[in-house]
Amino acid sequence: MLRLHDLTCGYGRSAVVHGIDLEIGADQVVSVMGHNGAGKTTLLRAIVGLIPAMSGTIEFDGADVTAKATNKRVKAGMAYVPQGQQCFAHLTAGENLRLVADGRKNAKALIDAQLDLFPALRPLLGRQAGLLSGGQRQQLAIARALITEPRLLILDEPTEGIQPNVVAEIESTIVDLAARGGLSVLLVEQHLGFALQAASRYHVLRSGRVASSGETGAEAESRVREAMSI
Structure with a gap:
């Protein structure tokens, strides 16, 4: 559904995200984690076309959308929920x-x-x-x-500042939606429990680069914490 190849992006001449490779399959939930300033939101903004790619490619459902305007990406099936409710x-x-x-x-x-x-x-x-x-x-x-x-729902920090019972409801809804078919989810999240429970695969960003990737599961939290150095 989504494939990023060697994507570099940022603001002006300053690159924030460097050479990212990332794939999301059909009906898959993928989480991206990392501390503040790691480049997570910048990555999402590039995917939906709010900032241009400096290099690399963005493919959505088999089509190269790297140079497409945001409205064209939305029309093709992307939906973006920014941080901040x-x-x-x-x-x-x-x-x-x-x-x-x-x-x-x-x-x-x-x-x-x-x-x-x-x-x-x-x-x-x-x-x-x-x-x-x-x-x-x-x-x-x-x-x-x-x-x-949408066919791809992009969520930026959906649990930030939200009471725990609502976090659980949102997590359950995301998992149920993906299980129904027809929707993939890219989830940026600092709440490790939520990110690892909701997703089948994770990526950790550190200083704009992928520090760790893998399947979620029993060993994932320790690998994520090590990659985030917490």
């Missing part, structure tokens, strides 16, 4: 969902499907999004992204 704070939760769904033939069904995934949002549809808790806003942000019916 972003939403339109002065709109209600329901208006946030309808804003994305409007113009789609099956708009009501798409909204209903997301409310089935995140039932805690149903009684909050009339409340301003800015008044929701961090966990509720994150569920709303993911629901908005899923309305676009």
Whole structure:
């Protein structure tokens, strides 16, 4: 579904991510971990086209999208949920969902499907999004992204600042979505337990380079902690 080959990217002339190779298969959840400043968000921004690649290639579903604009990548099936539970704070939760769904033939069904995934949002549809808790806003942000019916969902720190019970709900939802088929997930996460439980494969970034990669499992946490030097 996604293949990065020797990808280098950054800001201006300063490279932040250096020579990354990464693959995500169909219906696979892959996590990227690392400390602040490791290059995780920069990597995601390059994948969705918010910053240009300095060198290397980005392939999505077999097509080279390295030079494609962000809207073309979204149209092809990428959805990006940035860090920070972003939403339109002065709109209600329901208006946030309808804003994305409007113009789609099956708009009501798409909204209903997301409310089935995140039932805690149903009684909050009339409340301003800015008044929701961090966990509720994150569920709303993911629901908005899923309305676009992506084939690759890219999540940047979805558990940051969120209460543990909501973290568990988001993890369960991500795993269930991937298991249904038709959706791959790239998850950037510092919460090691969440990242290793949700994903089948991991990559650890350190100073913009891959320090460790492998399958998740019994030995993965010790390898991740060693690579992160914690």
